[in-house]
Amino acid sequence: MVVGDISTGTDVLVIGGGPGGYVAAIRAAQRGLDTTLVEKDDYGGVCLNRGCIPSKALITGADLAHEAGNAEEMGIHADPAVDMAQMVGWKDGIVDRLTGGVEKLCKANGVNLVKGTARFKDENSVRVAHGGEGQGSESIEFDSCIVATGSRPIEIPNFSYADDPVIGSREALDMDTIPERLVVVGAGYIGMELSTVYAKLGTDVTVVEMLDDALPGYEDDVANVVKRRAKELGIEFHFGEGASEWRDSSDGGITVVTETEDGEESTYPADKVLVAVGRSPVTDTLGLDAIDLEPNERGFLETDDYARTDIDHVFAVGDVAGEPMLAHKAFKEGIVAAEVIAGEPAALDYQAVPAAVFTDPEIATVGMTEAEAEEAGFEPVVGQMPFNASGRAMTTGHTEGFCRLVADEDSGFVLGGQIVGPEASELIAEVALAVEMGATLEDVAATIHTHPTLAEVVQEAAENAEDQAIHTLNR
Ligand SMILES: Cc1cc2nc3c(=O)[nH]c(=O)nc-3n(C[C@H](O)[C@H](O)[C@H](O)COP(=O)(O)OP(=O)(O)OC[C@H]3O[C@@H](n4cnc5c(N)ncnc54)[C@H](O)[C@@H]3O)c2cc1C
Numbered sequence: 371m372v373v374g375d376i377s378t379g380t381d382v383l384v385i386g387g388g389p390g391g392y393v394a395a396i397r398a399a400q401r402g403l404d405t406t407l408v409e410k411d412d413y414g415g416v417c418l419n420r421g422c423i424p425s426k427a428l429i430t431g432a433d434l435a436h437e438a439g440n441a442e443e444m445g446i447h448a449d450p451a452v453d454m455a456q457m458v459g460w461k462d463g464i465v466d467r468l469t470g471g472v473e474k475l476c477k478a479n480g481v482n483l484v485k486g487t488a489r490f491k492d493e494n495s496v497r498v499a500h501g502g503e504g505q506g507s508e509s510i511e512f513d514s515c516i517v518a519t520g521s522r523p524i525e526i527p528n529f530s531y532a533d534d535p536v537i538g539s540r541e542a543l544d545m546d547t548i549p550e551r552l553v554v555v556g557a558g559y560i561g562m563e564l565s566t567v568y569a570k571l572g573t574d575v576t577v578v579e580m581l582d583d584a585l586p587g588y589e590d591d592v593a594n595v596v597k598r599r600a601k602e603l604g605i606e607f608h609f610g611e612g613a614s615e616w617r618d619s620s621d622g623g624i625t626v627v628t629e630t631e632d633g634e635e636s637t638y639p640a641d642k643v644l645v646a647v648g649r650s651p652v653t654d655t656l657g658l659d660a661i662d663l664e665p666n667e668r669g670f671l672e673t674d675d676y677a678r679t680d681i682d683h684v685f686a687v688g689d690v691a692g693e694p695m696l697a698h699k700a701f702k703e704g705i706v707a708a709e710v711i712a713g714e715p716a717a718l719d720y721q722a723v724p725a726a727v728f729t730d731p732e733i734a735t736v737g738m739t740e741a742e743a744e745e746a747g748f749e750p751v752v753g754q755m756p757f758n759a760s761g762r763a764m765t766t767g768h769t770e771g772f773c774r775l776v777a778d779e780d781s782g783f784v785l786g787g788q789i790v791g792p793e794a795s796e797l798i799a800e801v802a803l804a805v806e807m808g809a810t811l812e813d814v815a816a817t818i819h820t821h822p823t824l825a826e827v828v829q830e831a832a833e834n835a836e837d838q839a840i841h842t843l844n845r
Pocket of ligand 1: 385386387388389390391408409410411412413414415416417418420421422423425486487488489518519520521539540560652655656687688689690695696697698699700728
């Protein structure tokens with residue numbers, strides 16, 4: 371023990387107060403375990419402070435401004451002026467309410483909250499450095515530990531986040547003025563969401579991507595709907611180009627230089643360059659050497675079906691435990707880890723993890739694609755309903771995209787779904803429930819859906835798979 375250390379003990383120590391960690395801590399405390407949560411920064415982690423929630427707040431703000439300014443067809447003539455500082459302030463208010471709520475919920479459930487950075491001393495204790503001069507440190511002994519330290523943005527060579535014109539997603543959510551020109555490096559989901567926000571706010575957005583397409587991992591016909599709309603919004607794409615450096619330019623802005631695999635250079639003028647090339651797990655500050663636990667070659671802590679690492683009483687959840695790096699996957703893993711520690715028969719099941727991209731239109735998927743179903747040995751049957759055949763979609767002015775259901779032809783079990791279109795992120799919940807509970811196409815088709823709603827597209831996709839569709843032609 372170092373001078374000034376105090377030492378305490380706890381049944382469960384949770385490191386990191388993001389969606390994985392705070393949910394794990396609350397559930398462990400609910401199960402009667404003495405639980406301590408150590409967070410070095412803000413409760414709510416990336417999700418509440420600089421990820422899911424703030425990005426969705428700005429997406430809503432940018433959507434409203436854009437819709438209001440583009441609704442002549444509906445007889446609305448407006449030219450909205452956006453006060454970006456005020457919009458960011460509104461977003462911060464939401465973040466404050468939610469992060470304050472997490473702290474209150476933890477306390478109300480009896481979780482002991484400790485502010486500081488935790489580092490393993492050995493397999494049953496950590497030292498927590500409180501940070502700041504004279505604030506000292508404390509040792510905490512534990513029976514079980516849940517590591518939930520999350521992830522941070524990847525930095526690429528020559529684009530240091532310390533340089534003012536280079537920004538990551540965090541800074542992109544905190545700009546109090548709207549840049550005239552933005553180069554976005556990376557066309558994954560974070561790059562595409564933020565490109566859409568700024569394009570709608572009037573920024574000239576250029577996206578450069580090393581791969582030959584946007585939104586890798588999504589089927590072509592799904593990603594194409596979003597790319598087409600992005601181009602309509604004025605977003606310019608350059609595929610097969612990696613950002614190599616940036617330099618100041620004579621007009622007071624910057625020039626972003628890109629290079630193809632063959633060494634061909636291009637330059638793009640900008641005021642800011644947003645680097646969104648992915649995130650890497652945070653394990654380097656944990657002192658893992660002290661417990662003989664090594665991340666895998668991608669930097670993640672490997673876990674079994676019970677969220678357990680190679681060390682029996684050390685668990686890992688959320689982004690640090692691997693893909694998909696999504697808040698709801700972190701929630702689920704946190705709950706499973708806590709329940710396993712409490713001796714309950716919990717286990718992870720990843721067959722129905724939905725994923726959503728909040729672009730215009732949104733993409734949301736769950737379970738298997740048709741190709742994945744084939745690969746898994748099923749004989750898939752597919753049903754599809756376009757939003758342009760939905761009365762409700764027409765009344766919202768958004769008719770791009772479709773809902774597709776993939777089912778097993780033999781049994782009718784719904785294996786997955788892909789939705790690209792308005793409110794896809796909400797609609798996917800029905801498909802996720804169908805996959806999770808083993809519902810059949812017939813179950814979905816026979817469920818009476820409210821009319822007129824967007825959710826009817828899910829029912830119609832099921833009917834289409836059974837050649838029973840009324841409002842669209844059967845396959
Ligand atoms: C711009 C953006 C938008 C996103 N949008 C979505 C979305 O719409 N939907 C979705 O599902 N996901 C989204 N995500 C991803 C989501 O934010 C993450 O998957 C989620 O936050 C992971 O939760 P976590 O608990 O694993 O880690 P984090 O949220 O990263 O939390 C980890 C916490 O651990 C703390 N910590 C780290 N090391 C230590 C230590 N040694 N001691 C003490 N504390 C420590 C950190 O300060 C942090 O608070 C988005 C991410 C970004 C960046």
